[in-house]
Amino acid sequence: MDILNMELMIENIVIYTLAILFCLLVVWLYLRKQKRDSRKVEDKILKAKQDGLYEPVSLHPVVDVNSCIQTGACITACPEKDILGIRNGKATTINASQCIGHGACFHACPTQAITLCIGTEKRGVDLPHVNEFFETNVPGIYIAGELGGMGLIKNAVEQGRQAVENIVKSGHKTHHATYDLIIVGSGPAGISASLTAKKNSLHCLTLEQDTLGGTVFTFPRSKIVMTSAMNLPLHGKVKLFETSKSELLDLWQSVLTKNNIQVKETCKVESIIPENGHFRVETLNGEKYTTRHVLLAIGRRGSPRKLGIPGENTEKVAYRLLEPENIRGKKIMVVGGGDSAVESALILASQNNVILTYRGEAFSRLKPKNSQRINDAAALRQLDLRLNTNLVAIGRDDVTLSSTNGVETVKIENDQVYIFAGGELPTQFLTKSGIQITTRYGEAVLKHK
Numbered sequence: 001m002d003i004l005n006m007e008l009m010i011e012n013i014v015i016y017t018l019a020i021l022f023c024l025l026v027v028w029l030y031l032r033k034q035k036r037d038s039r040k041v042e043d044k045i046l047k048a049k050q051d052g053l054y055e056p057v058s059l060h061p062v063v064d065v066n067s068c069i070q071t072g073a074c075i076t077a078c079p080e081k082d083i084l085g086i087r088n089g090k091a092t093t094i095n096a097s098q099c100i101g102h103g104a105c106f107h108a109c110p111t112q113a114i115t116l117c118i119g120t121e122k123r124g125v126d127l128p129h130v131n132e133f134f135e136t137n138v139p140g141i142y143i144a145g146e147l148g149g150m151g152l153i154k155n156a157v158e159q160g161r162q163a164v165e166n167i168v169k170s171g172h173k174t175h176h177a178t179y180d181l182i183i184v185g186s187g188p189a190g191i192s193a194s195l196t197a198k199k200n201s202l203h204c205l206t207l208e209q210d211t212l213g214g215t216v217f218t219f220p221r222s223k224i225v226m227t228s229a230m231n232l233p234l235h236g237k238v239k240l241f242e243t244s245k246s247e248l249l250d251l252w253q254s255v256l257t258k259n260n261i262q263v264k265e266t267c268k269v270e271s272i273i274p275e276n277g278h279f280r281v282e283t284l285n286g287e288k289y290t291t292r293h294v295l296l297a298i299g300r301r302g303s304p305r306k307l308g309i310p311g312e313n314t315e316k317v318a319y320r321l322l323e324p325e326n327i328r329g330k331k332i333m334v335v336g337g338g339d340s341a342v343e344s345a346l347i348l349a350s351q352n353n354v355i356l357t358y359r360g361e362a363f364s365r366l367k368p369k370n371s372q373r374i375n376d377a378a379a380l381r382q383l384d385l386r387l388n389t390n391l392v393a394i395g396r397d398d399v400t401l402s403s404t405n406g407v408e409t410v411k412i413e414n415d416q417v418y419i420f421a422g423g424e425l426p427t428q429f430l431t432k433s434g435i436q437i438t439t440r441y442g443e444a445v446l447k448h449k
């Protein structure tokens with residue numbers, strides 16, 4: 001071998017070695033990044049578990065790890081934050097309980113590795129029985145919207161319309177009830193149903209325990225609401241894709257007003273009793289109505305439990321915390337010993353004078369993090385924690401607290417009261433009305449063929 005060939009060979013060895021080293025470096029950097037990202041996702045999963053957000057409560061994506069090729073398309077497509085992440089090269093759920101069932105991940109995955117399921121093996125989801133006309137096993141009672149298992153505004157609007165059209169087709173024009181139809185709930189399903197009833201000249205009444213808009217009304221003001229084009233009865237096509245809570249609420253309110261439809265707000269339906277071929281609908285306010293058909297569009301959030309104390313029906317009392325950033329300088333009483341009460345009290349305490357009253361001797365069912373935070377806040381006097389007490393009366397400018405043994409009673413100045421005393425699940429309401437329910441343990445709602 002002459003010197004020239006020798007030099008060429010050395011040069012080649014150096015080039016190939018550098019190329020191999022470069023490739024190894026790229027692979028090493030890639031693996032390091034993947035490991036770091038996986039660790040971040042693992043930390044998020046740990047936090048989700050501590051916060052009780054890891055286990056899905058309703059609809060959620062299930063990833064087939066054998067088909068997943070780590071494109072991350074599902075994560076990019078999901079409009080909510082940290083529902084999915086990539087761990088060890090495969091997609092996985094993080095805050096699965098926050099999934100609202102858009103199905104964007106399902107459609108985005110190029111290898112069809114995602115199925116949308118309801119419930120899990122451990123945690124079943126109770127769903128009512130409805131036939132293809134949205135009628136339950138109790139003839140005359142129908143169900144539309146999220147209560148039936150499918151989330152999303154667009155689905156609720158569509159089902160509300162279809163359910164009422166089925167009621168119209170079912171006939172039964174002659175009856176002795178006051179109304180043809182009573183709609184319970186005025187979320188997107190109830191609003192769409194009310195418009196369809198008007199369009200078909202049904203004598204209809206819509207009853208709502210809270211405020212028009214249902215779950216949408218409770219969204220934070222800044223939330224971007226993702227939706228698809230939908231047909232709103234008596235209005236036409238709504239081409240909103242990314243919108244805001246206020247834009248949607250304004251639209252619904254204006255369509256209802258234009259068509260002279262009034263929703264009876266703060267009117268909770270307590271029972272639906274079959275009677276002489278129709279139903280008697282009774283409300284918490286003691287009102288009674290008769291109707292030939294009932295449409296339940298009550299969603300899945302349930303109804304807050306009331307304390308049944310004097311003054312509870314006044315405007316200063318609320319059962320959920322909306323837009324706490326706008327509440328400042330108030331004297332506030334928060335009632336309850338669960339996570340909602342504690343989290344709300346902590347949020348409000350940063351800008352207000354807050355008392356948290358709980359009838360128990362100690363908190364027993366809090367997430368560990370909340371338990372720590374509330375004890376710290378009480379120790380630092382950021383809020384006034386009153387254990388072993390009951391709220392017994394609500395006045396215009398004050399509230400009355402009593403010790404649980406009833407020995408001591410004290411009147412305290414007050415501007416606002418928030419009550420978090422648990423609530424009645426929609427399933428309890430359905431069972432009371434005779435509607436059959438089945439628990440679904442991880443059944444696929446949306447899957448690739």
Ligand SMILES: Cc1cc2nc3c(=O)[nH]c(=O)nc-3n(C[C@H](O)[C@H](O)[C@H](O)COP(=O)(O)OP(=O)(O)OC[C@H]3O[C@@H](n4cnc5c(N)ncnc54)[C@H](O)[C@@H]3O)c2cc1C
Nearest residue numbers: 145146151152153185187188189209214215226269298299
């Ligand atoms: C945090 C969050 C974010 C979401 N983001 C989106 C999004 O971006 N896009 C989207 O499409 N969907 C979103 N959703 C889902 C969407 O809000 C729901 O799928 C939709 O509101 C369901 O409509 P509904 O009419 O079936 O029920 P709801 O909107 O829940 O309305 C039910 C109504 O019935 C009332 N009611 C209940 N019981 C009674 C009773 N006994 N008597 C009288 N009234 C009663 C309730 O007060 C409520 O007003 C989100 C949900 C959540 C929780």
Ligand code: SF4
Nearest residue numbers: 078099100102103105
């Ligand atoms: S279904 Fe929707 S909210 Fe749930 S993970 Fe998929 S894209 Fe996100």
